[in-house]
Amino acid sequence: MDRPDLHSAFTKINLWKQTQFRKIVYLDADVVAYRAPDELFDLPHAFSAAPDIGWPDLFNTGVMVLKPDIGEFYALLAMAERGISFDGADQGLLNLHFQNNYNRLSFTYNVTPSAHYQYIPAYRHFQAGINMVHFIGSDKPWFQGRDASTGDGPFNDMVGRWWAVYDRHYRRDTNRTISATGASHAGQSAEKVPEIVQHFVQGEYRPTVPYVVSVGQPAPDDGSYHGQPSYPHQNEHNKQHHSDHAQSHHEPHSQHSEGLHAQAHQDQGHEQQHHHEESQTIPQQPSWDAQREPPPPGSRPEAANFPAMHYEMSSDSAPFVPPPRYPSPPKNMWYEVPKERPAPPAAPPKAIFPWETHRPRVSRVFADPPPEPEPPVAEQLETQAPAERNVSDQHPPETEPASGSSTAGHSSQPASYAASPGQTPSSDAWGSFSNAWDAVPQIERYVDKLQQKHRRTKSAGMSLGKLPSPSVSVGTEGNNTGRRSSKVTDFPGDRPSLPVTPAPVRRPRFWGGSGPGASLGAGEDAENNELLPAAEGVPAQSEWDPVAQLQKLAQQQSELLLQKFSGTSNGEQIAGGEPSTTIGIEGKEIPKRPLPFGSEDAKSPTYVAQSPPVHSPTPVKPESGASLAARLQSGHDDSIARTDYAASTTEMEEPSYHGPGAAFEKGEDYLTQDTPALPTEEEQDVLDT
Numbered sequence: 207m208d209r210p211d212l213h214s215a216f217t218k219i220n221l222w223k224q225t226q227f228r229k230i231v232y233l234d235a236d237v238v239a240y241r242a243p244d245e246l247f248d249l250p251h252a253f254s255a256a257p258d259i260g261w262p263d264l265f266n267t268g269v270m271v272l273k274p275d276i277g278e279f280y281a282l283l284a285m286a287e288r289g290i291s292f293d294g295a296d297q298g299l300l301n302l303h304f305q306n307n308y309n310r311l312s313f314t315y316n317v318t319p320s321a322h323y324q325y326i327p328a329y330r331h332f333q334a335g336i337n338m339v340h341f342i343g344s345d346k347p348w349f350q351g352r353d354a355s356t357g358d359g360p361f362n363d364m365v366g367r368w369w370a371v372y373d374r375h376y377r378r379d380t381n382r383t384i385s386a387t388g389a390s391h392a393g394q395s396a397e398k399v400p401e402i403v404q405h406f407v408q409g410e411y412r413p414t415v416p417y418v419v420s421v422g423q424p425a426p427d428d429g430s431y432h433g434q435p436s437y438p439h440q441n442e443h444n445k446q447h448h449s450d451h452a453q454s455h456h457e458p459h460s461q462h463s464e465g466l467h468a469q470a471h472q473d474q475g476h477e478q479q480h481h482h483e484e485s486q487t488i489p490q491q492p493s494w495d496a497q498r499e500p501p502p503p504g505s506r507p508e509a510a511n512f513p514a515m516h517y518e519m520s521s522d523s524a525p526f527v528p529p530p531r532y533p534s535p536p537k538n539m540w541y542e543v544p545k546e547r548p549a550p551p552a553a554p555p556k557a558i559f560p561w562e563t564h565r566p567r568v569s570r571v572f573a574d575p576p577p578e579p580e581p582p583v584a585e586q587l588e589t590q591a592p593a594e595r596n597v598s599d600q601h602p603p604e605t606e607p608a609s610g611s612s613t614a615g616h617s618s619q620p621a622s623y624a625a626s627p628g629q630t631p632s633s634d635a636w637g638s639f640s641n642a643w644d645a646v647p648q649i650e651r652y653v654d655k656l657q658q659k660h661r662r663t664k665s666a667g668m669s670l671g672k673l674p675s676p677s678v679s680v681g682t683e684g685n686n687t688g689r690r691s692s693k694v695t696d697f698p699g700d701r702p703s704l705p706v707t708p709a710p711v712r713r714p715r716f717w718g719g720s721g722p723g724a725s726l727g728a729g730e731d732a733e734n735n736e737l738l739p740a741a742e743g744v745p746a747q748s749e750w751d752p753v754a755q756l757q758k759l760a761q762q763q764s765e766l767l768l769q770k771f772s773g774t775s776n777g778e779q780i781a782g783g784e785p786s787t788t789i790g791i792e793g794k795e796i797p798k799r800p801l802p803f804g805s806e807d808a809k810s811p812t813y814v815a816q817s818p819p820v821h822s823p824t825p826v827k828p829e830s831g832a833s834l835a836a837r838l839q840s841g842h843d844d845s846i847a848r849t850d851y852a853a854s855t856t857e858m859e860e861p862s863y864h865g866p867g868a869a870f871e872k873g874e875d876y877l878t879q880d881t882p883a884l885p886t887e888e889e890q891d892v893l894d895t
């Protein structure tokens with residue numbers, strides 16, 4: 207940050223080893239307290255801090271409430287020794303350590319003004335509740351001098367408060383007469399401002415603007431600062447300040463019941479307590495200008511209802527003597543030093559399917575998309591993976607293989623497309639766009655011929671483009687048998703009228719896995735279905751009992767097949783290069799075998815009984831919502847990822863603890879394996895020598 211002045215900021219971690227204290231409220235030296243934030247000591251949290259204005263996901267380390275903890279200390283020390291901090295100072299270190307596991311304090315405990323503060327309405331809204339102000343950055347008020355921050359605005363308001371505190375403690379008008387009644391300051395003038403103060407408060411001792419004696423402002427008798435500035439420009443400043451702060455500096459809980467009388471609150475002399483230097487005005491009442499008039503007769507005593515808390519600066523002049531030694535790290539302490547930067551995003555997943563690496567480049571653009579996509583080119587077909595073919599009856603032709611493509615090689619021309627009449631776009635589709643080929647009569651004739659052929663094929667009851675039955679795939683694409691055979695809802699003939707594909711859903715693995723019985727009605731289709739809209743007329747998922755439907759289908763299929771294949775053997779020939787299409791289909795009946803062990807009573811997770819309420823999916827293995835959620839989030843568990851959570855009403859439990867790491871999970875033990883503890887001091891000595 208180019209802040210060499212922060213060279214010692216890491217020493218803040220010593221706060222955590224002050225275990226003689228139950229709780230520490232730490233304030234940066236550049237914090238000014240508008241009131242004493244006593245309540246912070248009662249926070250139950252181990253660590254609290256307020257958001258940082260520069261990056262509000264972070265906390266600012268200028269105000270911290272912490273429970274000293276020797277374990278935390280050694281953890282922080284381990285980081286500090288490695289220089290782990292994204293800003294080179296304590297804020298970068300502590301934010302890495304506590305990350306999001308901190309109790310967020312209200313911003314009013316660490317209001318960090320800046321000269322370019324944008325959110326003035328918020329400041330105006332909340333300013334009455336400000337507890338502490340923190341002058342972050344290198345431009346501290348004492349370097350800038352009091353002339354640097356005059357005028358209206360939140361920043362100058364707050365800088366003015368800092369000077370008010372400064373003046374109360376250090377103002378010595380040695381060579382300046384502040385007012386006509388300056389004689390009352392004679393006693394003070396004799397005192398010397400400590401050199402160190404003069405050194406730091408450069409703005410005060412090397413003023414850029416000559417001070418002008420102000421006449422006519424009565425100086426307070428006790429010499430304390432009463433918000434009545436002594437210099438003309440300060441007067442200006444404070445008048446604005448005054449009006450800005452109307453009704454703004456009441457101590458939040460104090461009752462000003464006698465509000466009928468505007469009051470000038472006497473400052474209590476301690477900045478931590480009450481800064482009612484400004485005359486308070488109650489807006490609905492005619493205001494009394496404390497600077498010009500005496501208090502109205504009969505007004506109540508000023509500040510009569512203020513709490514009588516009193517804070518003294520410590521008068522203990524004994525220097526701090528650290529204890530001879532601090533406790534060693536706790537036994538079995540396990541601490542994983544957090545990574546300074548988040549891990550770089552994982553590389554894109556490795557390509558599995560051929561089309562991921564050989565994706566054809568899109569070269570044609572149509573102004574209006576045709577009703578049906580253009581036919582695929584042969585090269586594309588050859589790279590189609592079998593898994594995609596399973597849904598050839600649902601995918602647009604673009605991603606759909608022609609059946610002929612399985613006999614790869616002869617399909618490097620449009621003919622291969624036409625060999626799949628099932629996918630020939632309608633003539634309407636062709637009419638909606640044109641290309642150079644349309645003018646070539648030979649091509650037109652060729653297409654006509656194909657279409658005739660297609661019609662014949664159709665009438666013969668064979669749909670060439672459809673997926674073969676399980677046994678077919680054995681004959682055509684041996685290595686893909688497993689995948690293709692999982693499809694039981696494809697029929698060599700017309701599709702049955704039964705609704706077989708309900709609204710697209712994800713299905714869990716246990717329903718559709720690779721086991722022989724489990725392949726019924728699931729498999730890859732579920733994934734592919736996701737991309738597709740629900741078909742019209744298809745029943746809602748909730749009404750669809752796959753077990754019943756599949757049995758019905760199995761029966762219908764056998765009947766259908768028996769019917770078809772008893773008479774139309776030429777269907778195979780028309781199939782164009784797939785002579786084995788029907789072999790094995792006959793007599794192939796989906797057996798009524800039992801469901802896989804353990805899932806006998808299982809309903810499809812997407813099947814919902816007709817009676818409310820809706821139930822969540824029934825996993826094979828019962829699992830708590832929280833761990834489900836965790837696995838779901840991690841994205842590692844495929845079976846979870848495929849579960850239909852949209853239908854689930856399971857309440858996801860929020861983890862109750864966000865500790866720094868798994869080893870610190872609440873209620874759990876440390877990792878079973880011991881990580882070597884930090885060396886003891888004796889060991890360190892040996893190591894050092």
Ligand SMILES: O=c1ccn([C@@H]2O[C@H](COP(=O)(O)OP(=O)(O)O[C@H]3O[C@H](CO)[C@@H](O)[C@H](O)[C@H]3O)[C@@H](O)[C@H]2O)c(=O)[nH]1
Nearest residue numbers: 211212215234235236266267268295296297298342343344
């Ligand atoms: O010579 C020094 C310098 C700093 N400090 C102490 O260290 C604190 C931090 O320095 P400061 O100048 O206040 O830093 P900020 O400008 O407030 O910068 C931000 O960044 C710092 C480094 O991360 C954090 O310590 C601060 O809390 C955070 O507000 C000071 O308040 C002092 O308490 C000293 O005691 N002596």
Ligand SMILES: [Mn+2]
Nearest residue numbers: 234236268342
């Ligand atoms: Mn600071």
